[in-house]
Amino acid sequence: MVNSLRTGTQGIDDTQRQFLNWMGWKVLLPLILLVLIWPLYGSMLHLPHSFIRAFAPGDLLIFSSLILMEAAIEGEHLPHQSFASLLARMLAKISAIVFIASYVAIRYTVVLHENGLLRELSSIPQLDPAQVEKLSEMSLNNMLPYSCFSCAVAVVSVIFSVLAFWKNVRFEQTITIKRLKQESDPQPEVTG
Amino acid sequence: MHFLIYTLTILVLCLGLVFAWMIVRETRKVRESQEDILSIHTELERAVKLLDSPNDSQIIVGLQILSTMNEPEIRLKALPKIADLVAHSKNPKVVDQAQLVIHQVSLLGRSS
Numbered sequence: 619m620v621n622s623l624r625t626g627t628q629g630i631d632d633t634q635r636q637f638l639n640w641m642g643w644k645v646l647l648p649l650i651l652l653v654l655i656w657p658l659y660g661s662m663l664h665l666p667h668s669f670i671r672a673f674a675p676g677d678l679l680i681f682s683s684l685i686l687m688e689a690a691i692e693g694e695h696l697p698h699q700s701f702a703s704l705l706a707r708m709l710a711k712i713s714a715i716v717f718i719a720s721y722v723a724i725r726y727t728v729v730l731h732e733n734g735l736l737r738e739l740s741s742i743p744q745l746d747p748a749q750v751e752k753l754s755e756m757s758l759n760n761m762l763p764y765s766c767f768s769c770a771v772a773v774v775s776v777i778f779s780v781l782a783f784w785k786n787v788r789f790e791q792t793i794t795i796k797r798l799k800q801e802s803d804p805q806p807e808v809t810g
Numbered sequence: 811m812h813f814l815i816y817t818l819t820i821l822v823l824c825l826g827l828v829f830a831w832m833i834v835r836e837t838r839k840v841r842e843s844q845e846d847i848l849s850i851h852t853e854l855e856r857a858v859k860l861l862d863s864p865n866d867s868q869i870i871v872g873l874q875i876l877s878t879m880n881e882p883e884i885r886l887k888a889l890p891k892i893a894d895l896v897a898h899s900k901n902p903k904v905v906d907q908a909q910l911v912i913h914q915v916s917l918l919g920r921s922s
Contacts, residue, residue, distance in 0.1 A: 633840070763815035770819045774826035781829050784836040791843035798850045798879055 633787055640783065645685060645776055652677055652772075667758045673765035674728050674758075679721040682768075682775035686714040689779035693786035696793070703785070710778065717771060724764045731757050854884045861891045866901045873907040877914055885915050 653672075660668030690710035735757040739750060853875060860872030873892070876885055888911075895908040 633844075760812075763812045763819070767815050767819045767822070770822045770826070774822050774829065777826045777829040777833065781833045781836060784833060784840055788836060788840050788843060791840065791847060795843060795846055795850070798847070798881055 637783060637787075641780070644688065645779065648681055649772065649776065652681055667755070670758045670761050670765045673768045674724070674761035676721045676724040676728070676764060676768050678768040678772040679717045679724065682771045683714040683717040683721070685775045685779045686710045686717070689775075689782035690714065692782065693789065696786065696789055698793075699789070703789070706782075710782070717775075720767075724768070728761055728764065731760055850879060851881070851884075854879055854881050858884060858888045858891070861888060861895065866899075866904050869895065869899075869901075869904050870907050873904070873911050877907070877911045882915075885911070889915060 655677075656668055656672040659665045659671050665671055687710070690707045694707065735753060738753055742749065857872040857875035857879075860868045860875075863869055863872070873895075876888060876892075892908045892911050892915075896905055896912065899905050899908065
């Protein structure tokens with residue numbers, strides 16, 4: 619994310635370019651590709667409850683986990699980091715692991731819901747379309763909280779990683795300023 | 811269970827708002843630090859230009875700035891001019907100050 623910080627106006631341009639590159643390729647592109655499933659389900663496939671169908675499986679949780687891990691690892695090499703910064707990195711890593719675990723849990727629950735729905739449908743001797751619709755809607759509505767949670771986690775992960783990027787940039791700037799303002803070494807005895 | 815997930819979602823979103831506010835604050839600080847770095851660079855570039863001045867006091871000011879700010883790239887760029895001052899300046903103060911900067915540059919080379 620942040621490799622080096624040049625000085626002057628070039629520094630601003632470099633940082634902005636780095637930010638846009640990172641944001642575009644590592645964050646926005648995968649996010650857009652994942653989110654595109656929603657309009658695809660809704661507008662093209664005309665599936666009802668496209669939001670729930672798109673996000674309930676929790677794919678966004680994997681994305682969030684990767685983004686958080688990346689944000690936590692990036693800039694770890696920087697020297698003299700504060701305890702708060704180290705703690706934030708550690709928490710980000712733990713959150714990433716927790717999100718992966720919750721992905722597994724959500725996936726499992728969604729599969730159970732789908733399985734339950736199939737079993738319920740197969741237990742009905744004569745399928746009535748209205749009844750199928752009702753059962754399916756009930757099952758999908760049960761998955762709505764998972765979709766909301768996945769989306770919220772993805773949004774916050776993106777925000778966190780943007781914050782981590784700027785924190786790293788500022789940390790590098792602080793190092794640069796300290797180096798620039800550093801008093802020179804002991805003066806030698808010079809002869810006039 | 812659903813209530814718990816919704817509560818978690820709201821908490822996560824609140825955290826997101828806090829992070830967003832921190833981003834605004836952080837970008838402002840980044841801009842300020844960048845301006846600091848820029849002003850230091852401008853000052854150093856001015857110091858290098860002062861070395862060409864016909865006025866000895868101005869040269870000394872330039873050398874003093876170069877000796878107090880630790881920017882290897884600009885110091886090295888100015889090194890031939892400083893060496894020239896050591897060799898050809900008739901003012902002992904200028905020679906002293908120039909020698910000091912050369913000494914600092916040499917220390918820098920050793921430490922790196």
